[in-house]
Amino acid sequence: MGKRVLVIDDSSTMRKIVSRSLRQAGLDFDEILEAGDGQEALTLLESQSVDLILSDINMPNMDGIEFLRQKKEIAGIAGIPVVMITTEGGSDIIGEAKALGAAGNIKKPFTPDKIEEVIGGLI
Amino acid sequence: MDLDLQKQIIDSTQAVFDTMLMMPLTAGISLSEKVYDFKNSISGMLGFAGEIQGMLTIHCPQEIAFAITSALIGIDVDEVDADVKDTIGEMANMILGGIKDGFTEFGVQINLAVPTVLAGRSYRVSGMDDATWTTVPFYLDEGEFLVELKLKAPK
Numbered sequence: 001m002g003k004r005v006l007v008i009d010d011s012s013t014m015r016k017i018v019s020r021s022l023r024q025a026g027l028d029f030d031e032i033l034e035a036g037d038g039q040e041a042l043t044l045l046e047s048q049s050v051d052l053i054l055s056d057i058n059m060p061n062m063d064g065i066e067f068l069r070q071k072k073e074i075a076g077i078a079g080i081p082v083v084m085i086t087t088e089g090g091s092d093i094i095g096e097a098k099a100l101g102a103a104g105n106i107k108k109p110f111t112p113d114k115i116e117e118v119i120g121g122l123i
Numbered sequence: 124m125d126l127d128l129q130k131q132i133i134d135s136t137q138a139v140f141d142t143m144l145m146m147p148l149t150a151g152i153s154l155s156e157k158v159y160d161f162k163n164s165i166s167g168m169l170g171f172a173g174e175i176q177g178m179l180t181i182h183c184p185q186e187i188a189f190a191i192t193s194a195l196i197g198i199d200v201d202e203v204d205a206d207v208k209d210t211i212g213e214m215a216n217m218i219l220g221g222i223k224d225g226f227t228e229f230g231v232q233i234n235l236a237v238p239t240v241l242a243g244r245s246y247r248v249s250g251m252d253d254a255t256w257t258t259v260p261f262y263l264d265e266g267e268f269l270v271e272l273k274l275k276a277p278k
Contacts (some may be wrong), residue, residue, distance in 0.1 A: 010237065013210040016196045017143070058216075060237050087220025087235065090227050108217050109142035 002030025003123055004048070008041045008055040008067065009034075009085070014108075018054055018085060018115075025116035027123065038067030045077050052123055054106075057086040057093060065093070068100035081122045085110070126229050128257040129153045132270050135221025136261060139214065144194040151260035151267075158182070158258060158269060159249055165203060165242040167215035173233035175226070177274040178251060179219040183211060190265045203242045212238030218270060251275060 007018045015034045022029060033048060035041035039062040041053070057064035064084055072078050081103040088094065094105050104118045133150040140148040165188045168180045183191065185203060192200045192210040200207055215238045226233055241248065254275040260267050 011209050011213045011216070013192075013196055013206060013213045020197060058235055058237065087216055087223070089220065089224045090232070092232075108220055109139045111142055 003028060003052075004031045004033060004050045005029045005052045005054060006033045006035060006041060006044065006048075006050040008036075008038065008053065008059070008064070010036050010056065010059040012036075014056065014085075021110070021112045021115045022119075024112035025119070027116060027119060029123075038062030038064060038070070041067060042070060042074075045071075045074075045080075050080060052119065053080055053082040054085050054119075055082055057084055057088050057097065065096055065100065068097060068102060072101050083118055083122070126225060126231075128272055128274070129259055131222045131225040132218070132257060132259045132272055135218050135225070136259070136270050138221055139217045143217070144191065146190070146194055146263060149262040151262065154258040154260065154269075157256060158271075159247050160245070161248065162245050164188075164246075165207065165211045165240060166246075166248055167211035167213075167238055167240050168248075169212075169215040169219050169238045170236040171219065171223070171233040172236075174231045175233060175274055175276060177254060177272065179215055179222065180248065180269075180271045180273075181211060181215050181218065182248070182269040182271065184266055184268065186265045187263060187268045190263060208240040208242060212240045222272065 007015050009015050019032045035044050037059045055064045083104040084097050084102050085106045087108045089107050106118050140146050163185050166182045170178050188207050188211055189200050192207045251273045254273040256273045258269050258271040
């Protein structure tokens with residue numbers, strides 16, 4: 001089975017940009033799944049398996065920090081690497097994400113090269 | 124606050140256009156009068172709170188919003204649909220994200236809300252009348268758009 005990535009962002013525009021940037025970066029995903037917030041992502045992950053998760057932090061309903069907090073308590077998905085893609089550049093919130101298991105951080109705005117640099121080693 | 128707000132707006136907006144849209148952008152000089160009324164436009168607004176509170180708004184004529192959307196997600200658009208509204212909201216998010224970094228370097232912490240978007244043939248945007256404001260015009264081949272930052276101390 002090919003590699004699959006889940007993109008979590010409340011902005012459909014940003015989900016499209018991330019998907020396009022993954023292709024432009026030459027990253028080999030066979031399927032790109034999308035969710036609009038952390039809760040939607042947790043529901044999706046009950047029935048779908050993915051190799052990598054790219055998540056915004058600042059989202060309604062369930063933000064990226066709460067998503068990380070709940071994900072790490074669910075045995076079947078706790079080990080999936082998560083990279084945060086966010087406007088948040090502050091060390092506090094990025095530090096909190098890393099403490100909850102985030103594997104990396106990409107600051108918006110970003111280039112496909114930055115995507116490749118951070119994600120390339122995780123797949 | 125001694126932070127150069129015009130520079131913060133210009134640097135952050137320029138970074139978004141240079142990095143993600145590849146569109147040549149020219150910044151103007153801050154406006155001397157507030158702009159309240161917009162026609163055939165879209166406005167993306169994002170509030171923030173913390174050690175200082177305020178609102179970042181990007182006001183785009185429709186043609187500018189279509190050009191930004193096309194450049195950002197790679198599809199042609201000619202009507203104000205969900206993609207256009209979402210794109211202008213995300214533009215506000217990315218521009219304010221850059222300005223937030225400037226605040227942080229200055230020792231001021233803020234937390235961002237989620238964007239809201241207004242669009243219509245004719246509308247008026249007001250509120251936070253007691254806030255200080257800085258509005259910078261930007262120029263693309265398709266025309267002019269505005270980025271406005273309102274700030275006030277928390278109560």
